[in-house]
């Protein structure tokens with residue numbers, strides 16, 4: 001059974017994805033994010049990709065706000 005999540009592309013800012021993420025870096029180390037929301041860079045200028053580090057403000061990134069409703073299928 002699937003579920004739906006809402007991903008927000010903030011006005012002039014990052015993608016906000018609800019929940020925690022577990023990810024593996026280029027060295028093969030696994031990390032788990034903190035907090036209830038993940039901010040993913042969409043400007044391309046973050047020094048901490050794929051995460052937003054606030055650099056979009058310095059480069060005056062401009063993009064509209066968008067809300068995506070995403071259906072997620074369970075793989076279990």
Ligand code: FES
Nearest residue numbers: 041042043052055
């Ligand atoms: S969107 Fe924030 S650093 Fe790229």
